Amino acid sequence: MKYNRCGLSGIKLPAVSLGLWHNFGSVDSMANARIMLQRAFDLGITHFDLANNYGPAPGSAEETFGKILKKDFSKHRDELIISSKAGYLMWPGPYGDWGSRKYLIASLDQSLKRMGLEYVDIFYHHRPDPDTPLEETVQALDHIVRSGKALYIGISNYPPPLTSRASKILKQLGTPCLIHQAKYNMFDRWVEENLLAVLKKEGIGCISFSPLAQGMLTGRYLHGIPKDSRAAKPHGFLRVEDVTEEKRNIVQQLNSLAQQRNQSMAQMALSWVLRHKEMTSVLIGASRVAQIDDAVGALANLQFSSEELKTIDTILSGKKENIKV
Numbered sequence: 139m140k141y142n143r144c145g146l147s148g149i150k151l152p153a154v155s156l157g158l159w160h161n162f163g164s165v166d167s168m169a170n171a172r173i174m175l176q177r178a179f180d181l182g183i184t185h186f187d188l189a190n191n192y193g194p195a196p197g198s199a200e201e202t203f204g205k206i207l208k209k210d211f212s213k214h215r216d217e218l219i220i221s222s223k224a225g226y227l228m229w230p231g232p233y234g235d236w237g238s239r240k241y242l243i244a245s246l247d248q249s250l251k252r253m254g255l256e257y258v259d260i261f262y263h264h265r266p267d268p269d270t271p272l273e274e275t276v277q278a279l280d281h282i283v284r285s286g287k288a289l290y291i292g293i294s295n296y297p298p299p300l301t302s303r304a305s306k307i308l309k310q311l312g313t314p315c316l317i318h319q320a321k322y323n324m325f326d327r328w329v330e331e332n333l334l335a336v337l338k339k340e341g342i343g344c345i346s347f348s349p350l351a352q353g354m355l356t357g358r359y360l361h362g363i364p365k366d367s368r369a370a371k372p373h374g375f376l377r378v379e380d381v382t383e384e385k386r387n388i389v390q391q392l393n394s395l396a397q398q399r400n401q402s403m404a405q406m407a408l409s410w411v412l413r414h415k416e417m418t419s420v421l422i423g424a425s426r427v428a429q430i431d432d433a434v435g436a437l438a439n440l441q442f443s444s445e446e447l448k449t450i451d452t453i454l455s456g457k458k459e460n461i462k463v
């Protein structure tokens with residue numbers, strides 16, 4: 139495993155981290171969840187990412203993780219970076235969603251109970267709240283660190299200007315923001331616009347979620363929608379209609395380039411995300427052990443020639459006539 143420093147902090151994260159959004163809920167196989175976590179750790183993946191609402195049922199991914207942690211990882215707690223989040227709907231009424239102090243602190247207490255932990259390593263505000271003053275949200279995050287329930291603070295899905303503001307307040311409070319968790323993959327490049335520059339300036343690390351576009355940037359959907367894929371599952375966040383012919387054509391062409399690089403499609407998609415110096419880690423999901431092995435294999439080739447990068451841009455722009463792969 140390669141470990142990258144997270145922004146200007148003292149923490150290093152594995153270049154590949156594992157998220158428990160899908161495939162670790164009460165609807166999923168505990169045995170499969172367990173072997174995936176064991177394999178990930180054996181490969182040097184020291185960072186596991188959760189949130190209050192991961193499942194389904196909401197909360198059940200943290201429960202699954204807590205059980206496996208107790209069985210297999212109790213001696214390894216200090217070798218792990220475990221994160222959780224709050225920001226999306228978790229319980230009924232006005233206090234189980236968004237970004238109030240009430241919600242964040244209560245939610246983290248619930249997450250700690252579900253996982254059987256005394257603290258998480260990183261606690262995130264999961265999404266910006268347009269109605270709660272930013273000061274209230276970040277003061278709650280600062281309080282959480284001071285109370286010992288989290289070691290570091292992160293934000294997720296915050297646009298660049300709000301990231302700057304949050305970072306400045308957190309620095310004043312004495313709890314600098316460790317990391318920003320942002321969606322970044324070949325199909326969704328919003329972070330390139332301004333976010334990475336803000337993170338560099340503020341000394342904040344970046345971890346990209348859905349680096350494989352939930353599986354679309356792999357060989358998974360090249361020949362249809364497999365029955366056991368995320369798109370085919372009723373509770374999967376990827377919908378059948380997201381897997382369009384246009385995207386499949388693009389992935390087909392990207393896949394030819396990946397083969398020339400001696401990489402799988404997924405490996406090239408992950409290496410491409412990691413080409414930015416500001417990118418601390420790619421946060422993958424997996425439904426089986428082989429996908430974790432495949433992801434870590436990406437680290438064998440992180441270099442892109444400028445010609446390859448141009449070809450990828452051209453393929454992604456849909457201008458097929460310019461492509462030589």
Ligand code: NDP
Nearest residue numbers: 157158159347348349350351352353356367368423425429
């Ligand atoms: P990915 O884009 O990595 O998609 C993962 C899915 O892609 C897998 O479940 C699998 O789908 C497929 N896949 C993975 N590897 C391979 C491979 N080598 N070959 C073929 N198919 C593969 O990430 P996720 O969308 O799962 O997100 C990752 C994590 O990011 C989450 O677990 C969560 O921790 C975090 N996240 C954070 C969000 C936020 O708002 N902060 C939002 C969303 C995610 P299949 O099941 O079909 O096999």
